Amino acid sequence: MGTRTSVAERMIWHGLIIIALTALTQIGGIAWGLALLLRMAFGRFLLSFLVVYLGLTVVAHYTAPLAGREPLPCLDAGPNQIAVLNPLYCALNRHYVNPEMKAHADALAAHMHESFPGTRTRALDASFPFIDGFAMLPHLSHDDGNKLDLAFYYTDQSGEYRLGQTKSFIGYWGFEQPGPGDPQPCASDTGISLRWDVAWAQPYLRDWPLDAARTGEALRWLAENPVGSDYKIFVEPYLAERLGVSSDAIRFQGCSAARHDDHIHLEFTTG
Numbered sequence: 001m002g003t004r005t006s007v008a009e010r011m012i013w014h015g016l017i018i019i020a021l022t023a024l025t026q027i028g029g030i031a032w033g034l035a036l037l038l039r040m041a042f043g044r045f046l047l048s049f050l051v052v053y054l055g056l057t058v059v060a061h062y063t064a065p066l067a068g069r070e071p072l073p074c075l076d077a078g079p080n081q082i083a084v085l086n087p088l089y090c091a092l093n094r095h096y097v098n099p100e101m102k103a104h105a106d107a108l109a110a111h112m113h114e115s116f117p118g119t120r121t122r123a124l125d126a127s128f129p130f131i132d133g134f135a136m137l138p139h140l141s142h143d144d145g146n147k148l149d150l151a152f153y154y155t156d157q158s159g160e161y162r163l164g165q166t167k168s169f170i171g172y173w174g175f176e177q178p179g180p181g182d183p184q185p186c187a188s189d190t191g192i193s194l195r196w197d198v199a200w201a202q203p204y205l206r207d208w209p210l211d212a213a214r215t216g217e218a219l220r221w222l223a224e225n226p227v228g229s230d231y232k233i234f235v236e237p238y239l240a241e242r243l244g245v246s247s248d249a250i251r252f253q254g255c256s257a258a259r260h261d262d263h264i265h266l267e268f269t270t271g
């Protein structure tokens, strides 16, 4: 005899899925809820969800600027513009920034292309399209269009620059490692923390060295060209030192936040 799912159980499951989709994509939870309503009228739940989600994603693309946020390009937009590393960021609606951040990131991309012709600068998580204070998992702070994560630059094993590619397909989790003499401020920290090492993913990552010349240049340019107020760059202190960049703008994010030796976090306040 098969087990029957009660209405209450189903409601709980749908509730959990709506919460998860909202935390990961902002509009996904609404799409799930609308698809449940549409199923009553037309059936075909999954198709309804995909159509509604795609529709809302397109609507967000065109209406977010009215709320002060711009979508970053989802595909390569030439060397003088930043673009997301993987179109997945756009599919999940995690690629919105305020216009000042977009301009600053484009200026970085242009500078990198000027310093190392042909270089592409890539963005990772930014913010959702709407509502200040609406944080995206797993970040603590990407909640207002004022924060942007930037991918490191890499070479392959032969030392050849890999255009717009990183160790992992999402740009995160390809951690550099502190050396024997490097400070490790979180080594003895045992509190609750998002400082994951993501050990399970490490065997699947590309075995590429960090492009220290490009990554160092990007970090140096960001540090020397602050905009807005409260301008901050998060990168692990040992890595900034290894890349030869020192600046008051470069901060340590603390031991409870994610590691920052797989990407650069940039934030500033506008207005």
Ligand SMILES: [Zn+2]
Pocket (backbone or CB within 6 Å): 139, 142, 147, 148, 149, 264, 265, 266
């Ligand atoms: Zn960040």
